[in-house]
Amino acid sequence: MPKSTSEKTLSPSQLITDRIAELSDWRGQLFAQSRKIILASAPGITEEWKWGTAVWSQNGNVVSVAAMKDHLKINFFKGASLDDPKKLFNAGLDAKATRAIDLFKGDRINESALGDLMRRAVSFNASGGRKK
Numbered sequence: 001m002p003k004s005t006s007e008k009t010l011s012p013s014q015l016i017t018d019r020i021a022e023l024s025d026w027r028g029q030l031f032a033q034s035r036k037i038i039l040a041s042a043p044g045i046t047e048e049w050k051w052g053t054a055v056w057s058q059n060g061n062v063v064s065v066a067a068m069k070d071h072l073k074i075n076f077f078k079g080a081s082l083d084d085p086k087k088l089f090n091a092g093l094d095a096k097a098t099r100a101i102d103l104f105k106g107d108r109i110n111e112s113a114l115g116d117l118m119r120r121a122v123s124f125n126a127s128g129g130r131k132k
Contacts, residue, residue, distance in 0.1 A: 012047045012048045012049040012054075013047045015049040015054075016035065016047055016049065016054045019031070019054065019067070020032050020035070023067050026105050026106075027067045027071075027072050028067075030072045030103050030107070030109060031054075031065055031067060031072055033109055033111075034065050034072070034074055034109065034114070035054070035065065037109065037111055037114050037115050037118065038056050038063060038065075038118055039056075040115065041114075041115040041116075041118035041119055041122075042056070042058060042062070042118050042119065042122045044058055044122075045057065045058045045062065045122065046058060050064075053065070053066040054066070058122050058125055058126070059122075059125040059126050060077070060078075060125045061077040062076070062077060062078075062118070062121045062122055062125060063075065063076050063077065063118065063121060064077070070104065070105075071102045071103055071104045072102070072103045073091070073100050073101070073102055073103075074100060074101040074102075074103070074114075075092070075098055075099075075100040076089075076098060076099050076100070076117070076121055077097065077098055077121075078097055078098070078121065078124055078125070078129070079092070079095075079097070079098050079099025079100070079121070080095060080096060080097050080098065080099055081097075081124055081129070082099070082117065082120050082121055082124060083120060084099070084117065086110060086113035086116070086117075088101050088110065088113055088114065088117055089101060090102055101114075
């Protein structure tokens, strides 16, 4: 699928900002909150726009956030390899590599737990995919 003109001319950060602004409901609020936690938890992380969605990478893809019709999906690319002591993962539990957090209307983000999970994901990527 060809990229739209805006995808070719705008920075990934601006595309993410625009996507959040398009979401005038609870999904936009949770998306913005998720982005803030991601950026605060991993200072060296890079915002990207891949496959028509927001992706953050550092030593490889770390996490993506996408607004679906009835939920917001936070997908960790190597989530199956991460410890999740707070049991945030609630989707894709049978996938070989990824794990996701699906958030629905009325859900709240556990900011400290998501931040911890982000730091684990970045550390896992930095280790070349080896648990410490």
